[in-house]
Amino acid sequence: MSKQKAFFYTLVGFAIVGLVYALIENPTGLMMNLLTTAVIIAVIGYLFLRFSGSGGNRSKDQRLFVKAAKQSRKRLKKRTSQPASLSKSKKQIPRKKSSAQLTVIEGKKQKKNQRNANF
Numbered sequence: 001m002s003k004q005k006a007f008f009y010t011l012v013g014f015a016i017v018g019l020v021y022a023l024i025e026n027p028t029g030l031m032m033n034l035l036t037t038a039v040i041i042a043v044i045g046y047l048f049l050r051f052s053g054s055g056g057n058r059s060k061d062q063r064l065f066v067k068a069a070k071q072s073r074k075r076l077k078k079r080t081s082q083p084a085s086l087s088k089s090k091k092q093i094p095r096k097k098s099s100a101q102l103t104v105i106e107g108k109k110q111k112k113n114q115r116n117a118n119f
Contacts, residue, residue, distance in 0.1 A: 022030040 019030070022033075
């Protein structure tokens, strides 16, 4: 066994002995210490997440960028996971329909053509 593992197990053993002793001698004090420690850790964790920028307060642009990056990775995985024989056969892939609703406005083409013919 290495020195680091022996040191770790010794430290854990002392911690267990200390917890058992505190539980027997002063259980309310142990509970107060554990509760205080948990509250302090929670406050520090909240402050870290709040001000580090890696928490839930990302800007809209950052969220959109992360979403686009995930989609790009998915597309790249799909492209690399397809067998090479499909790309050689050049099968036509059906295109997705555009979500934009575009309409053609019919104009008065006949009148325009007649005006041009008169000159």
